Amino acid sequence: xxxxxxxxxxxxxxxxxxxxxxxxxxxxxxxxxxxxxxxxxxxxxxxxxxxxxxxxxxxxxxxxxxxxxxxxxxxxxxxxxxxxxxxxxxxxxxxxxxxxxxxxxxxxxxxxxxxxxxxxxxxxxxxxxxxxxxxxxxxxx
Numbered sequence: 001x002x003x004x005x006x007x008x009x010x011x012x013x014x015x016x017x018x019x020x021x022x023x024x025x026x027x028x029x030x031x032x033x034x035x036x037x038x039x040x041x042x043x044x045x046x047x048x049x050x051x052x053x054x055x056x057x058x059x060x061x062x063x064x065x066x067x068x069x070x071x072x073x074x075x076x077x078x079x080x081x082x083x084x085x086x087x088x089x090x091x092x093x094x095x096x097x098x099x100x101x102x103x104x105x106x107x108x109x110x111x112x113x114x115x116x117x118x119x120x121x122x123x124x125x126x127x128x129x130x131x132x133x134x135x136x137x138x139x140x141x
Contacts, residue, residue: 003072011067025062026055032074033058036081043089050085057084109133109140 006028013021033054041047061077090103098106112132116124124132130140 003074007067007073010062010065010073013062014065014067022059022062026058029058029062029073029077030055032077033081036078037085039082040085040089045089045092049092050088053085053088054081057081060084 006025009021009025009028012018013025034051037047037050037054040050057080058077061073061080064080065073065076067073086107090100090107109129113124113129116128116132120128126140127137130137133140
């Protein structure tokens with residue numbers, strides 16, 4: 001990813017919406033997509049699928065980017081790409097269909113449980129997870 005070469009292309013694309021410029025930008029920022037997708041591997045979705053979702057999110061970020069605001073593109077695009085990948089995992093990562101809210105709660109619970117496991121150096125109880133999440137034990141069940 002060569003920002004000195006790609007940054008002027010971002011301004012050019014914002015002005016012209018040229019497909020060839022878009023293709024060059026996607027190719028140049030693809031390593032960013034792969035790095036973000038790699039962080040989400042092992043969550044029930046194939047890495048290749050995550051990379052494809054990240055690439056589509058990259059194209060959306062390129063479309064929405066406003067160079068005149070003065071932000072670096074990677075700073076703007078990374079949260080957009082990560083959010084799209086997260087949503088894809090929530091929507092497609094489970095064979096059991098559940099609401100987005102339930103999937104978000106499950107994802108949050110998993111993150112809290114992993115953090116507690118590291119800090120306690122053992123598996124936390126459900127009550128400890130509930131306390132760390134700021135919910136009652138009954139709400140967790």
